[in-house]
Amino acid sequence: MPPALAAHAVEKRYRSTAALRGVDLAVDEGQLVGLLGPNGAGKSTLVKIACGLVRPSGGRAEICGHPAGSLAARARIGYLAELFRFPDWARADEVLELHQKLAGSRGGAAERSELLELVGLADARDRRVEAMSKGMQQRLGLAQALVGNPRLLLLDEPTSALDPVGRRTVRQLLEELRRRGVSVLLNSHLLSEVELVCDRVAIIASGALVAEGRPADLVKPRGVEVETASGKRVIEGAGRDDAPRIVSDLVAAGERVFGVRVLSSTLEDVYLEAVGGETS
Ligand SMILES: Nc1ncnc2c1ncn2[C@@H]1O[C@H](COP(=O)(O)OP(=O)(O)O)[C@@H](O)[C@H]1O
Ligand SMILES: [Mg+2]
Numbered sequence: 512m513p514p515a516l517a518a519h520a521v522e523k524r525y526r527s528t529a530a531l532r533g534v535d536l537a538v539d540e541g542q543l544v545g546l547l548g549p550n551g552a553g554k555s556t557l558v559k560i561a562c563g564l565v566r567p568s569g570g571r572a573e574i575c576g577h578p579a580g581s582l583a584a585r586a587r588i589g590y591l592a593e594l595f596r597f598p599d600w601a602r603a604d605e606v607l608e609l610h611q612k613l614a615g616s617r618g619g620a621a622e623r624s625e626l627l628e629l630v631g632l633a634d635a636r637d638r639r640v641e642a643m644s645k646g647m648q649q650r651l652g653l654a655q656a657l658v659g660n661p662r663l664l665l666l667d668e669p670t671s672a673l674d675p676v677g678r679r680t681v682r683q684l685l686e687e688l689r690r691r692g693v694s695v696l697l698n699s700h701l702l703s704e705v706e707l708v709c710d711r712v713a714i715i716a717s718g719a720l721v722a723e724g725r726p727a728d729l730v731k732p733r734g735v736e737v738e739t740a741s742g743k744r745v746i747e748g749a750g751r752d753d754a755p756r757i758v759s760d761l762v763a764a765g766e767r768v769f770g771v772r773v774l775s776s777t778l779e780d781v782y783l784e785a786v787g788g789e790t791s
Contacts, residue, residue: 513576514539515587515663515694516561522569523556523718530556532718533570538663543685543695545705548715549786554698555593557715558665561696562590575662586615589661591652593668593698599641603632603651606640607658616659626654630684646677653684657693664688664695670704682708706778716786729781737761738770745774 516538523531531553538544546554559565560572563580574584597606607623616622627633630650640648649672656664670678678701685695685708699705705712706726714722722729735749735757746757751773758768 512540513573515542515575516572516696518557518561518570518572520570521557521560521567521572523553523560523565524568529718531560531567534715534718534720536713536720536723538694538696540662541689541692541694542710543689543697543708545709545712546696546698546715547700547702547705547712547782549700551717552715552786553718554715555667558590558667558696558698561663561665562588586659587662588665589656589658589663590665591656591667591669593671595652597640597648597651597655599639601640602637603627603640603643603654604636606651607654610655610658614659618659622658626657629657629687630654631680645672646674646680649673649677650680650684653681657688662694664693666695667698668700669697670699670701678704702779702782712778714782714785722781722785726778730775730778731781733774733776736770736772736774737768739766739768741766743770 514537516536518534518536520533520535521531522533534557546557548554556565560567561574561579563585572579575587577583577587601609604623607626611618611622627636630653632647632650632654635643635647643651649669653669656666670681673681682704685697688695697705697709709726711724712726712729713720732750734745734747735754736743736745737757739761749757754771754773758771761768
């Protein structure tokens, strides 16, 4: 099965700005991939290329094997833009109905009810956008992106405007979507969020991919810390597998061990190293 999203050597130049400099990225079927990077790194540009809203200057992008922007590709994606605004006067149900028309979905009222239920807006189907909190609008935006049962969801900073409770709701929703086999590319500058929910993380800086992998594989061991009667010290280069031997060697040497801790870098350390101190 072709990946939900495959970007091959994708480049984008806006006049003198090189927004993307040859990015390779794949989102496999059912995977949740986090795209991290400072402001201006090229995250939104990559997502817009996957949507077919922006044409790459070089390379190519495919959705489930179809060229990005083609009808077949567009039928398989759902997109929530970084900055979106639904008409103030529209009711939740009407917003979804409009998007069903735009997407050519025949799901009808049943699809709308199911989506509102999924994003926790079942009780707000008749509420107008103007009477919704930012978090509710964001969840309506996610429901909109799911109209027509897309294979790939492209979410550009879906939680940046949300409080911690709203973020957790979105995270739980993403986990539910993964259970359903929907593939997701999630742009975010919120490391903790990506670390908690994504199968894989790609970090881009200045238009280039600088790190990629499973969060657990990206973080590196930083040694084993032991606490003995003479205080705490770190055995550099040691990992989890070395901990039992370290402790037994210390005990055999007559030391008393009060604590042992395996240290690893956080995704934040990996990120800061990868982007070379660029701030977002
Ligand atoms: N429509 C555009 N015209 C000119 N430059 C753009 C346009 N869109 C984005 N850029 C530039 O391309 C670079 C990448 O932008 P963007 O993809 O929005 O980054 P991110 O989403 O990571 O913040 C930035 O330097 C930005 O200013
Ligand atoms: Mg952006």
